[in-house]
Amino acid sequence: MYKIVDKIFLSPNVFSLEIEASLIAKNRKAGHFVIIRINDKGERIPLTISASNIEKGTITLIIQKVGVTSAKLSLYNKGDYIQDVVGPLGHPTRIEKVGTILCAGGGVGIAPLLPIAEAYRKAGNKVISVLAARTKELLILESEMQKHSDELIIYTDDGSYGKKGIITYGMEEVIGKEKIDLSIVIGPALMMKYAALTTKKYNIPTMASLNTIMVDGTGMCGACRITVGGKTKFVCVDGPEFNAHEVDFDEMLSRLTAYKEEEMIAYEKYNQGD
Amino acid sequence: MFSEEEIKEEREKDWRKELREKIKSSDRAKKERISMPEEDATSRSRNSVEVNKGLSVEQALSESERCLDCANPTCISGCPVGINIPKFIKKIESKDFAGAAIILKETNTLPAVCGRVCPQEIQCEARCFYTLKLGKDAVGIGNLERFAADYERNSGKISIPEVSKNNGIMIAVAGSGPAGLTAACDLSRLGYQVTVFEALHEIGGVLKYGIPGFRLPNEIINLEIDNLRKMGIHFETNYIVGKTESFHELKKQGYQAFFIGSGAGLPNFMNIPGENLVGIFSSNEYLTRVNLMGASKPEYDTPVLSGKKVAVIGGGNTAMDSVRTALRLGAEKAMIIYRRTMDEMPARKEEMKHALEEGVEIITLQNPVAYIGNDKSRVRQIRLQKMTLGEPDASGRRRPVPVENSEYLMDVDTVIVSVGVSPSPIIPLALPEIEMTRWGTIKVNPDNMQSSVPWIFAGGDIVRGGATVILAMGDGRKAAIGIHEFIQNKIK
Numbered sequence: 001m002y003k004i005v006d007k008i009f010l011s012p013n014v015f016s017l018e019i020e021a022s023l024i025a026k027n028r029k030a031g032h033f034v035i036i037r038i039n040d041k042g043e044r045i046p047l048t049i050s051a052s053n054i055e056k057g058t059i060t061l062i063i064q065k066v067g068v069t070s071a072k073l074s075l076y077n078k079g080d081y082i083q084d085v086v087g088p089l090g091h092p093t094r095i096e097k098v099g100t101i102l103c104a105g106g107g108v109g110i111a112p113l114l115p116i117a118e119a120y121r122k123a124g125n126k127v128i129s130v131l132a133a134r135t136k137e138l139l140i141l142e143s144e145m146q147k148h149s150d151e152l153i154i155y156t157d158d159g160s161y162g163k164k165g166i167i168t169y170g171m172e173e174v175i176g177k178e179k180i181d182l183s184i185v186i187g188p189a190l191m192m193k194y195a196a197l198t199t200k201k202y203n204i205p206t207m208a209s210l211n212t213i214m215v216d217g218t219g220m221c222g223a224c225r226i227t228v229g230g231k232t233k234f235v236c237v238d239g240p241e242f243n244a245h246e247v248d249f250d251e252m253l254s255r256l257t258a259y260k261e262e263e264m265i266a267y268e269k270y271n272q273g274d
Numbered sequence: 275m276f277s278e279e280e281i282k283e284e285r286e287k288d289w290r291k292e293l294r295e296k297i298k299s300s301d302r303a304k305k306e307r308i309s310m311p312e313e314d315a316t317s318r319s320r321n322s323v324e325v326n327k328g329l330s331v332e333q334a335l336s337e338s339e340r341c342l343d344c345a346n347p348t349c350i351s352g353c354p355v356g357i358n359i360p361k362f363i364k365k366i367e368s369k370d371f372a373g374a375a376i377i378l379k380e381t382n383t384l385p386a387v388c389g390r391v392c393p394q395e396i397q398c399e400a401r402c403f404y405t406l407k408l409g410k411d412a413v414g415i416g417n418l419e420r421f422a423a424d425y426e427r428n429s430g431k432i433s434i435p436e437v438s439k440n441n442g443i444m445i446a447v448a449g450s451g452p453a454g455l456t457a458a459c460d461l462s463r464l465g466y467q468v469t470v471f472e473a474l475h476e477i478g479g480v481l482k483y484g485i486p487g488f489r490l491p492n493e494i495i496n497l498e499i500d501n502l503r504k505m506g507i508h509f510e511t512n513y514i515v516g517k518t519e520s521f522h523e524l525k526k527q528g529y530q531a532f533f534i535g536s537g538a539g540l541p542n543f544m545n546i547p548g549e550n551l552v553g554i555f556s557s558n559e560y561l562t563r564v565n566l567m568g569a570s571k572p573e574y575d576t577p578v579l580s581g582k583k584v585a586v587i588g589g590g591n592t593a594m595d596s597v598r599t600a601l602r603l604g605a606e607k608a609m610i611i612y613r614r615t616m617d618e619m620p621a622r623k624e625e626m627k628h629a630l631e632e633g634v635e636i637i638t639l640q641n642p643v644a645y646i647g648n649d650k651s652r653v654r655q656i657r658l659q660k661m662t663l664g665e666p667d668a669s670g671r672r673r674p675v676p677v678e679n680s681e682y683l684m685d686v687d688t689v690i691v692s693v694g695v696s697p698s699p700i701i702p703l704a705l706p707e708i709e710m711t712r713w714g715t716i717k718v719n720p721d722n723m724q725s726s727v728p729w730i731f732a733g734g735d736i737v738r739g740g741a742t743v744i745l746a747m748g749d750g751r752k753a754a755i756g757i758h759e760f761i762q763n764k765i766k
Contacts, residue, residue: 023513023518023519024518026519027517027518027519027520037475041568041573041574041575042575042576043567043574043575043576043577044475044567044576068575069575083475084475084511084512085512086473086474086475086512086513086514086518087514087517087518088517088518089514089517215559215562215563215567215576216473216474216539216562218473218474218514218539218698218700219539219540219698219699219700220483220539220540220541220558220562220698221539221541221556221558221559221562222541222543222555222556222558222559223555223559225543225550226550227550232543232545232549232550234540237540237698237700251550251651254551254552254650254651255550255552255651257552257650257651258552258553258579259577259579262577263577266575266577
């Protein structure tokens, strides 16, 4: 059982949980994720570790309410326990000094982007971050990202904050005035697809952190499989980061819909108080 | 393993002599083998009750009498863990069922498991005197093993193997499947302080996530695991050795040797077009959702796609488990598609018989070449190619050869790919210094299961690739002895 020591809402549907998991905190690096199960009837879901504190022995997970499990979890508070947490999973981000990094984070994708931006900056890179959200209310972690970026540009779909537009506008804006050596794109799959297409035009090496369906998270089942460079890879043991220009995002998007109907039915039942 | 002398000595004991004198061998040999009672095929195909019901006391007594208590018991050499088979069977005949269970546990950590899932027909029973010399059905060794184990469990008086005084030396076991559980049990009996680390949230490995409840109920595994806890073995779930903490970190904490039993969990795919369509699963994913995550039960949150026209590609026990699970999830058509013939299928004959009784269609000499999806990217057809058998390949079985211009389309809505598994890469990645084979398995000395790193031993599927529960247990046993010798030599 893993104790929740802090909980904050970052936006109406996005919340952060700080959880006691000292072994995971000790060995965690940027890019790692965990699989959690909230109770003994729950499903196993993957969540990126957005921060860790070795002295306190805690990890921080940022979760968006999208269905039954995340909705149930949003009702957990400080002092509650999550039944199972396992990690750190996946390959950590390969941090190198390459020059100037363009970090592009969309929606809740900003959460996994944060530790990566931090690590690249600490390694001596210049970090330019573009954050995008549909509206001001949904923008998260702005000040945290500001801390770890040499420059921060914000776009909202409706123009309620920052500039009006989508993330690819912001990316083009940056590419137009800086030589970018590497780009990291994290967000909804559709966003990453278009972000990758954008950087491909300019031959900028780009890494995406993929968020597929997972069950075990340890390479055992293949639920998370995607096609990268024409070959099948497992996001949980080969990723979660891949060369964005080689990822078949259309296939990834279709695989993400596998349980759409079941998820919708279950969420409706849950919201009706079943 | 017992020596020939030990086996002879036991056979010469008075109680064994008396039993042999009670009934003449010729009378014993006249009896027919008692069949395992089974649940009705139609009803059982729609629920999760265990298919094999177990022998009654009368049936077990009768079957135990068939055993001739041979002077040279060839059956023992067929058992990967070397159970003294005649001894436990004769305990049953003498109505000491609890005694039979104790004898089983001397050599077999999980007799209730083995009695159910071992392929006895190619192991002990294949080497029974009846099979080898009389051309008759073997003694029902597996059924009797299950009887004794179940009897003990149901009696509530479960024997815990004798444990030597705890010597305080810490050993780590990575993986709580059959290999790890056996290594842990044997090491614990030798006095070591064992901790078993398991990546998943439940203990049992493939026993829990892979083998369905209608063959091996989870409650039975949990009871066996409780027995291991009572021996003093510690279990840690949600812990991946090599990722949660490294081998070297654990060594620093005082673990003097490691047994790696992390299994072959990585599913093989065929890499044909359309294989990543929605509705195409590896058997691991399908079975894990149902067996481990309760996907067939409404109160559990994990979903599974339960199709109406389900095709399982493959012919092993896992394929049989998958197709029979599909039936239980409501499939109207549940098919096995296999590229050779039924004679070459590696699945246990009993599993195939049960599958056919339940209404599974077995389609042979056909192989998928591509999958076609609908506009929602869900699989809706398989393009199948007919096969014929050619010359034998490396496995000794005749090689399947595609028949030209024989492709056709079959309608399906769910496909389960069950064409084998490979070792999980996680632990080898965490141990770059360990010598691996080119198939991703850990190289070990077959006599003591020691790897190229002296303090690391390994067994089960991580060494063999996808194999069986009992072979994994045999490896765990060997490794425990190997670790014991390694530690004792270090101490000297």
